[in-house]
Amino acid sequence: MxxxxxxxxxxxxxxxxxxxxxxxxxxxxxxxxDTINNDPTSTWRAGHNFHPDTxxxxxxxxxxxxxxxxxxxxxxxxxxxxxxxNKKIKLPKYFDSRKKWKNCKSLREIRDQGNCGSCWAVAVxxxxxxxxxxxxxxxxxxxISSRELMSCCSYCGFGCQxxxxxxxxxxxxxxxxxxxxDYDSHDGCQPxxxxxxxxxxxxxxxxxxxxxxxxxPVCETKCTHGPSHSYxxxxxxxxxxxxxxxxxxATQLEIFKNGPVVAAFKVYEDFFMYKSGVYKHHPESPFRGxxxxxxxxxxxQNGLPYWLVQNSWDYDWGDKGLFKIARGNExxxxxxxxxxxxxxxx
Numbered sequence: 007m008x009x010x011x012x013x014x015x016x017x018x019x020x021x022x023x024x025x026x027x028x029x030x031x032x033x034x035x036x037x038x039x040d041t042i043n044n045d046p047t048s049t050w051r052a053g054h055n056f057h058p059d060t061x062x063x064x065x066x067x068x069x070x071x072x073x074x075x076x077x078x079x080x081x082x083x084x085x086x087x088x089x090x091x092n093k094k095i096k097l098p099k100y101f102d103s104r105k106k107w108k109n110c111k112s113l114r115e116i117r118d119q120g121n122c123g124s125c126w127a128v129a130v131x132x133x134x135x136x137x138x139x140x141x142x143x144x145x146x147x148x149x150i151s152s153r154e155l156m157s158c159c160s161y162c163g164f165g166c167q168x169x170x171x172x173x174x175x176x177x178x179x180x181x182x183x184x185x186x187x188d189y190d191s192h193d194g195c196q197p198x199x200x201x202x203x204x205x206x207x208x209x210x211x212x213x214x215x216x217x218x219x220x221x222x223p224v225c226e227t228k229c230t231h232g233p234s235h236s237y238x239x240x241x242x243x244x245x246x247x248x249x250x251x252x253x254x255x256a257t258q259l260e261i262f263k264n265g266p267v268v269a270a271f272k273v274y275e276d277f278f279m280y281k282s283g284v285y286k287h288h289p290e291s292p293f294r295g296x297x298x299x300x301x302x303x304x305x306x307q308n309g310l311p312y313w314l315v316q317n318s319w320d321y322d323w324g325d326k327g328l329f330k331i332a333r334g335n336e337x338x339x340x341x342x343x344x345x346x347x348x349x350x351x352x
Contacts, residue, residue: 031065031278032058038276041288049310049332050283052276055323062294065278067219068319069295070123070168071270080176082248097258100305102314103136103266110139112149113266113302116327118320120189120200122166122220127156128198128318129268129298130174131183134346136300137265138242141350150242151186151196158225165222166200171268171298175247175346182243182349184229184236195229195236202320243349250343254311254333257343258304264347266302269315271331271339273297280324284312285331301343304333313339 035054042052056065104113112135117128131152138146156165159177163169177183187193189201200220229237250260250267260267274291284307303314312330321327331339 029062030058031056031060031062034062034275035279038279038288038291042276042279048283049308050285050330051281052279053281055278055280055319064121064219066295067121067123068119068125069273069297070119070125070163070166071296071298072126072163072168072170073296080180080247081172082179082246084248084251092259095259095262097255097262100303101258101262102303102305103261104302106262107136107140107144107265109144109147110136111147112136112139116316116321117152117188117198117318118202119318120198120202120220122156122200122222123168124152124156124166124200125318126163126169126171126270126298127152127165127174129300130171130178130344131155131186132316132318133266133268133300134175134178134183134242134244134348137346138348138350140265141348146242146350148185148240149187149194151184151194151198153186153196153199153223153230154183154225157223158227166219167222171270172247172249172342172344175244175268175344178346179244179247182241185240185242192231195232195240196226197231199223199230244346245349247346248344250345252340254340257301257340260345261301261303264345266300266316267343267345268298269301269313269339270296270298270342270344272337274337277337280329282325283307283330284310285329285336287337305330 039052042048107113112132117132119125119128131150135150155174155177162173162177184196185194186196189198191197250257273294273296274287275294276288276291300316301313302316305312305314311333313333315329315331317323317327317329335341
C-alpha cells in the first residue's frame, strides 16, 4: 500500500512538473495586460514583451539570483565616509547616472544575458565597469567581463543556473576581473560567450525559448580574444565589497557619489509585461523568482517616487531596456543592494 501511495505522488509530481514546463506566457500575458491597463489606479502600463509561445519555465530561467545565500566572511562592513560632507549634499529630485557621467560608455548600454540565468554576473560586471570609469574620471573607459565572473567564481553560484551578487563583488575584491564586452564584439580579453537571442515578439535573432538554458562556459585562465598578455594587464580589482545600507537616502548618496548599485529583488509574473510607468506588483500576481539589475538613478512620476533601473533583457524589453520601480522596498528591491569600490590608483 505504501509503495502505491509513493508511486502516486511521483506520478502526480511528474505531471505537475510537465504542466509547469508546458505553460506558456500566452496564457497569462493578456490577463495581466488587461488587469493592469484597465485599472484606473495602476501606476504603470503593461504590454507584450515576449513571444506568446515562450514557456514560463524559460522566463523563470532568466531570474538568476539563487535563494541559497553564501556565507561570506569577506563582505566588508559598510562605513559611512565623509559624513559631514554627506550632510552638505543636496540630493536632486531627479537623478540619472548617465547624465552625470556622460563619457562612461558602459553606463549607456543595455545588456542581453541571452538564454542564461547570468543576471547576477552581468549586473555586477556592468556596475563595476561604471564605477571604474567614474573613479578614474574617465581615464578607464572599457567593459568588464561577466564571462569570467560566471565561469570562474566557484563560490558565486551556478553560472547560467543562477548566483549571488554579493559573492560576485567579493570575487572582484579578491581576484579582480579582466575586460570583456558583448557577444561577438571582439572587445576586451573575455567577451560574453552566449549569443543574444530573441526574447521578444519578433526579430532577426533566433528565438531564445526554442532551446534549453545554455550551459555555463568553462573557466578560462587566458584571453579568449586579443593578445594573451592582456589577461594580466587588463585585470582590475576592487577595494571593497559591501551591502548598501537600508534607507532611500543612503542608497541615493551611494549612487550619487560612487555610481550604480546592484539590486536583487523578487519578481512577480506581471513584471514580465512591464512597458512604462512606475512598477508596483499586483497583489494577485504569483512570485516567479529573484533577479539582479543595475540601479542608475531615481525620480518621481505623478508624485510617486521611483528607482531608475537597467535590465539585461536587451533594448526591446520594457521601456527600451529600462524600468522604474516604486521606492519604499517594493518587491524587496531595497533589501539586498550591493556595491563595491574599485582599487583605482590615481
